[in-house]
Amino acid sequence: MHHLINKHNEEWQLADTQSSDQAQIEWRDAENWQPGQALKLPVDAEINAQWSQASIIGIDFPALTDGRGLSLAVLLRSRLHYAGDLRGLGAVHEDILHFMVRCGFTSFELPESRDPEVALSCIAPHKQYYQSSVVDPLNQFDRV
Amino acid sequence: MYQYTEFDRSFIAERVNHYREQTTRYLDGKLSEDEFLQLRLRNGLYLQRLAPMLRVAIPYGTLSSKQLFALGKVAREYDRGYGHLSTRQNMQFNWPELAEVPDILADMAEVDLHAIQTSGSCIRNVTTDHFAGAAADETIDPRPYCEIIRQWSTAHPEFEWLPRKFKIAVTGAAEDRAAIGVHDVGLRVHRSDQGEVLFDVYAGGGLGRTPVLGALVRSELPIEHLLTYLEALMRVYNRYGRRDNKYKARIKILVRAMGVDGFRAKVDEEWAHSKNGPGTLPSAEISRVEAFFAPPNYTEQPDISDALAEQRLANPKFSQWLQHNVIEHKAPGYAAVTLSTKATGVPPGDVSDTQIDAVAQWAADYSFSEIRISHEQNFVLPHVPKQYLFTLWQKAQAQNLATANARLITDMICCPGGDYCSLANAKSIPVAEALQERFDDYDFQYDLGELNLNISGCMNACGHHHVGHIGILGVDKKGSEFYQISLGGHAGHSELAPSLGQIVGPSIPRAEVCDVIAKILQIYVDLRIADESFLGCFKRVGMAPFKERIYAPSH
Numbered sequence A: 001m002h003h004l005i006n007k008h009n010e011e012w013q014l015a016d017t018q019s020s021d022q023a024q025i026e027w028r029d030a031e032n033w034q035p036g037q038a039l040k041l042p043v044d045a046e047i048n049a050q051w052s053q054a055s056i057i058g059i060d061f062p063a064l065t066d067g068r069g070l071s072l073a074v075l076l077r078s079r080l081h082y083a084g085d086l087r088g089l090g091a092v093h094e095d096i097l098h099f100m101v102r103c104g105f106t107s108f109e110l111p112e113s114r115d116p117e118v119a120l121s122c123i124a125p126h127k128q129y130y131q132s133s134v135v136d137p138l139n140q141f142d143r144v
Numbered sequence B: 001m002y003q004y005t006e007f008d009r010s011f012i013a014e015r016v017n018h019y020r021e022q023t024t025r026y027l028d029g030k031l032s033e034d035e036f037l038q039l040r041l042r043n044g045l046y047l048q049r050l051a052p053m054l055r056v057a058i059p060y061g062t063l064s065s066k067q068l069f070a071l072g073k074v075a076r077e078y079d080r081g082y083g084h085l086s087t088r089q090n091m092q093f094n095w096p097e098l099a100e101v102p103d104i105l106a107d108m109a110e111v112d113l114h115a116i117q118t119s120g121s122c123i124r125n126v127t128t129d130h131f132a133g134a135a136a137d138e139t140i141d142p143r144p145y146c147e148i149i150r151q152w153s154t155a156h157p158e159f160e161w162l163p164r165k166f167k168i169a170v171t172g173a174a175e176d177r178a179a180i181g182v183h184d185v186g187l188r189v190h191r192s193d194q195g196e197v198l199f200d201v202y203a204g205g206g207l208g209r210t211p212v213l214g215a216l217v218r219s220e221l222p223i224e225h226l227l228t229y230l231e232a233l234m235r236v237y238n239r240y241g242r243r244d245n246k247y248k249a250r251i252k253i254l255v256r257a258m259g260v261d262g263f264r265a266k267v268d269e270e271w272a273h274s275k276n277g278p279g280t281l282p283s284a285e286i287s288r289v290e291a292f293f294a295p296p297n298y299t300e301q302p303d304i305s306d307a308l309a310e311q312r313l314a315n316p317k318f319s320q321w322l323q324h325n326v327i328e329h330k331a332p333g334y335a336a337v338t339l340s341t342k343a344t345g346v347p348p349g350d351v352s353d354t355q356i357d358a359v360a361q362w363a364a365d366y367s368f369s370e371i372r373i374s375h376e377q378n379f380v381l382p383h384v385p386k387q388y389l390f391t392l393w394q395k396a397q398a399q400n401l402a403t404a405n406a407r408l409i410t411d412m413i414c415c416p417g418g419d420y421c422s423l424a425n426a427k428s429i430p431v432a433e434a435l436q437e438r439f440d441d442y443d444f445q446y447d448l449g450e451l452n453l454n455i456s457g458c459m460n461a462c463g464h465h466h467v468g469h470i471g472i473l474g475v476d477k478k479g480s481e482f483y484q485i486s487l488g489g490h491a492g493h494s495e496l497a498p499s500l501g502q503i504v505g506p507s508i509p510r511a512e513v514c515d516v517i518a519k520i521l522q523i524y525v526d527l528r529i530a531d532e533s534f535l536g537c538f539k540r541v542g543m544a545p546f547k548e549r550i551y552a553p554s555h
């Protein structure tokens, strides 16, 4: 089991994993996936235009230090214009969440061993950032 | 200098708070050793077996007096009265208490300093020419672009977890004092005939185990595209750089595996999607940042050539210092001064709190409150009116910071080596000291002229031995310390293209190092033509005559 973190009314929250829409996601890998289904990707996946039709996409992080999933998320958002839920899976760690959020992730499976309250408390350590990002296309330069 | 905005200040303060909270979680057992390692590295804290170390970022090596005074305070209150100038223009402190680091960082934040991304597999503090904005041979001041890169790379969401560390250097002068050829990305900034700011982008350089010179991947990149292009390049590296073996994880290995053309094509393909996108730099922003680096208010200076001539005549040491440690400035009547930390008997780059305070005060008095740290591990006062040179020299002498050896053999770069570093194969500081003692004679040094001697205690190459005109590398031979000598390397500090040193021959025990170096110098003296430099001579005659005579049986 794991904790599910997602957004509700624009606020990050610890979601109820038992609720009907979260209880049984049937993840498919890219080979066995059809439009409309839930797609689970490894961090080294090469993007495919069809994927924008997934019901949800999960990216499976092998380690907290593996940044490939961040680039993949950016590509899904900016290149494929995927607009659905993008979920961090695997080695999701509370201190990486804020990077993941700015790369376009909208929900997270936090491993059972991690404290979801801590995760929620450090999901947005900064009010503003230096760079533009897929969630905040405003330039660092428009800010000033 | 760049001045922090309210945004910069609150960002740094938030970062300190976040790190404080991470430290607490670690101390409470909620973060494992490995998890915390990644977080503390990105906040500058190394825990060496022998010496814990905090590396403070000095963005592109530029500091104000106020900031340097604050660093002196850290040396006094948290270290044992010392700081260390690093080859990447940063400042390092040893022995910080892990639990106190958030307090040190909070003190630093008070003066707009931080330790973000000074270690770990992320984009590191950007470096540049330590004479930027001052040197007479500069075509364009690189600092505004360094600042733009600093802002862009700070906590970049996509590039915080790269396969390996990533170092960017920028130069804008004829002589490349930033060593852009040995960086993951090196940028040469210049101006088109129409006045447009352009960048030549080199990628895949680096030292370490596999020394490589960067390859030109794009020339004449217009400034507005700088960040989108860098982003495309970083994305290719982040996605395809090797993560299975940390010795093969630097971008140089990726560039080699893909081939320069293959790498360039991949970056261009990526860039085609983002070019002109949201990361494109608006000209208003470029001018805003450039304005911070407008020249200080230079004033008209009296002609003091007569007085200087007299002072030189009466003080031969002052005269030597002027010749070696003072360079021509863009502005008439001003000079840029190198305050050498390489006095005999002092580990290269080590400075005491008293010295730090003194330099901060001199900068306030004589250099528009500005200080630079050079990658040769010296302090630089970039804008000193010539009329104060003599006074400054006298004060520097009293602080043991007036050694007249800039760019000479005793101005060595040397890593901490076996005395402090658990990865070392051999000690390096005692070798540096022995060489300094041996070649202490100034007439001899001056006769040799410009000569970079670099020492690393192992192949990680923190002492840049590959790009020393003479390089010394510590190796382990059946448990005892040996040294491998190489010749002809250089980082680009001349009209010549940068090059990596060639190994002379079998390694030698510590006791023979000084003699072998002395032989090498003698061979050079015998072979040089007129005032040919060591490097020039080596390039002309090649390795053969050196090899022959170094290993010739002695009689």
Ligand code: HEM
Residues within 6 Å of the ligand: B048, B085, B086, B087, B088, B092, B164, B165, B182, B206, B207, B208, B209, B250, B349, B414, B415, B416, B417, B420, B421, B422, B423, B460, B461, B462, B463
């Ligand atoms: C005492 C502890 C130190 C340790 C354990 C250490 C370790 C290392 C390692 C493992 C590398 C190789 C990284 C790679 O190949 O990717 C490296 C590179 C480097 N180190 Fe250190 N280092 C230490 C101190 C220093 C100091 C004090 C300086 C500055 C004076 C320094 C400057 C550098 C530089 C500039 C490089 C980069 C060379 C390159 O471009 O590959 N290091 N260090």
Ligand code: SF4
Residues within 6 Å of the ligand: B415, B416, B417, B418, B421, B422, B423, B424, B425, B456, B457, B458, B459, B460, B461, B462, B463
């Ligand atoms: S070169 Fe080797 S011995 Fe020297 S500091 Fe780096 S890792 Fe340590």
